[in-house]
Amino acid sequence: MIINSSKWFVLVVMSVVALGISYFLFYGNSQMTKSIGMGGMIIEEKHHYIEPGQYFEMWIIGYNAYEKEETRERYKIFIEESMVYNLIEEGEEYMVSATSFREDDEFGYVYKLEQISNQEEYQLAGKGRIKEVH
Incomplete structure (x- = not known):
């Protein structure tokens, strides 16, 4: 089957347009x-x-x-739960995971807290039992 030049041109233009639209829909409007x-x-x-x-x-x-210290970055992390915020202490060391949600002039990326844990103190995990008193 032989494709003439006008059909070939239309096929190429449609492919380029489809790629352009895909790029703007999936990558152009999304924040990384x-x-x-x-x-x-x-x-x-x-x-x-x-x-x-x-x-x-x-x-x-x-x-x-x-x-x-010479290559150290500082991070700004927002916290949604006040109970978590109240338990965090300045000067203490924590295991932290966070995800960016916007950019900031001073800190570059700004993050929201996903998980935090104090590894220096004893950690409990799982559900505890509440004993009823009769």
Whole structure:
């Protein structure tokens, strides 16, 4: 089967248009996320902001304890649960995993907390029993 040049041209143009549309639909409008995981994050600062009657934000700023000081990056991580925020202490080391959700002028990526754990203290796992007293 022989394809004449006009059919070949139309086929190439349609392919290029389809690739262009695919790129903009799948990659052009999506934000690339970045994930971090640290076996030892030192919490330098805890902050919160309250907009009365509307919302409040809680975040921590820290760095990877195992990076050299001259190449050390600082990370800003937002926390959704106030109970978790209240248990975090400045100056302590935690195992942290977080996912970026936007960019920030000062910190580059800004993250939301996925998981945090204090590895220095004893950790319990699983469901506990609550004994009823009769």
